[in-house]
Amino acid sequence: MRNARISRRRSVKVGLSAALLTLLLAVFAVGCGGGDDSTSDTGGSDTASSGGGGDVAVVAYSTPQQAFEEGIIPAFQDTPEGEGSSFSTSFGASGDQRRAVEAGQPADFVDFSLEPDMTSLVDEGLVAKNWNANPHKGIITDSVVVLSVRPGNPEGIKGWDDLVSGDVEIITPNPATSGGAKWNIMAAYGSQIAQGKSEKEALDFVAEIISNTSVLDDSARDSLQTFASGKGDVLIGYENEAIQAQEEGIELEYIIPDDTLLIENPAAVTEQAASPETAQAFLDYIWSDAGQQVFADYGYRPVSESVLAKNTDKFPEVPGLFTIAEFGGWATVDDKYFDDETGKVTEILRNQGAPLE
Numbered sequence: 001m002r003n004a005r006i007s008r009r010r011s012v013k014v015g016l017s018a019a020l021l022t023l024l025l026a027v028f029a030v031g032c033g034g035g036d037d038s039t040s041d042t043g044g045s046d047t048a049s050s051g052g053g054g055d056v057a058v059v060a061y062s063t064p065q066q067a068f069e070e071g072i073i074p075a076f077q078d079t080p081e082g083e084g085s086s087f088s089t090s091f092g093a094s095g096d097q098r099r100a101v102e103a104g105q106p107a108d109f110v111d112f113s114l115e116p117d118m119t120s121l122v123d124e125g126l127v128a129k130n131w132n133a134n135p136h137k138g139i140i141t142d143s144v145v146v147l148s149v150r151p152g153n154p155e156g157i158k159g160w161d162d163l164v165s166g167d168v169e170i171i172t173p174n175p176a177t178s179g180g181a182k183w184n185i186m187a188a189y190g191s192q193i194a195q196g197k198s199e200k201e202a203l204d205f206v207a208e209i210i211s212n213t214s215v216l217d218d219s220a221r222d223s224l225q226t227f228a229s230g231k232g233d234v235l236i237g238y239e240n241e242a243i244q245a246q247e248e249g250i251e252l253e254y255i256i257p258d259d260t261l262l263i264e265n266p267a268a269v270t271e272q273a274a275s276p277e278t279a280q281a282f283l284d285y286i287w288s289d290a291g292q293q294v295f296a297d298y299g300y301r302p303v304s305e306s307v308l309a310k311n312t313d314k315f316p317e318v319p320g321l322f323t324i325a326e327f328g329g330w331a332t333v334d335d336k337y338f339d340d341e342t343g344k345v346t347e348i349l350r351n352q353g354a355p356l357e
Helices: 018-031 065-077 094-102 115-123 179-194 199-211 220-228 239-247 276-287 289-297 305-309 330-338 344-351
Strands: 055-061 086-092 109-111 139-149 213-215 234-238 253-255 259-269 320-322
Touching: 055 065, 055 094, 055 276, 065 086, 065 239, 065 276, 065 289, 086 094, 094 109, 094 115, 094 179, 109 276, 115 259, 115 330, 139 179, 139 239, 139 276, 179 199, 179 220, 179 234, 179 259, 179 320, 179 330, 199 213, 199 344, 220 234, 220 239, 234 239, 239 253, 259 276, 276 289, 289 305, 330 344
Parallel strands: 055 086, 055 109, 259 320
Antiparallel strands: 109 259, 139 234, 139 253, 139 259
């Protein structure tokens, strides 16, 4: 089990008179830009470390909080490029985090659950248009949608169809607020298309899934906490969340359905970054083999083929793996299924009286 949190703080203690110490601190603040390395946010979590290598505000969706705070950030700070760097972090539902950045929350580096949140920042001029013009197309981590069940799998769940046969209580976040929920819904939808069913039949299946869902939390992390508290028979979510939950001692097993969806999580340096060089170095480190291995250690499928090849024992091949591109990509999917007014899944949520924000 990993430690609850690792924080890196580099400081110097000096015994001086109060007046001289005040003067010295003032000079030091000017030389370092006078930045305050503590932040606060609503619905998220903050961590900070002091140093002179640049201050980076990370704003991200809820799931990778531990991977960043315990793994990636400390590992980057131990590199020559990251030495002396300072980080603040904010985590929450992907859509909420994107809206917070659009409303003015400081962000140097953003990591979202899905591409439309990044595209929205591009449209607002907060992220460069060429953010995905690189070998990994802007994606820093992969995962797959899995089904987590109670130890021993008392409901005998083997795949998607078992979620709508019998009296199975489902936990999944609300697609109106959570990017992770959209991946879940499209995985369920795509599993039916993979069986040769029509779009209407696939949407009817989604409606059954939502009808059997007892709690629509705001984020994937909240849904995991709900399931861990004893609520529900099955949790639809990320493979990496299930792996991390097991390592934290949460009692669950998970099934990778034969037909499921590849999750692709984008990240970028913002246009208003206070320390763009440090933020870019941080992103470059994440794409390095070392950075990708850190994410693999936290249950994420590496986007680096070479690192993925070294972790095949942890990440088995999925026979019927499909991607969001098969449905037209997120630009099409988000509009067709999740538009606030006309989305087909939004209509299902509305008809069932589910919250839409």
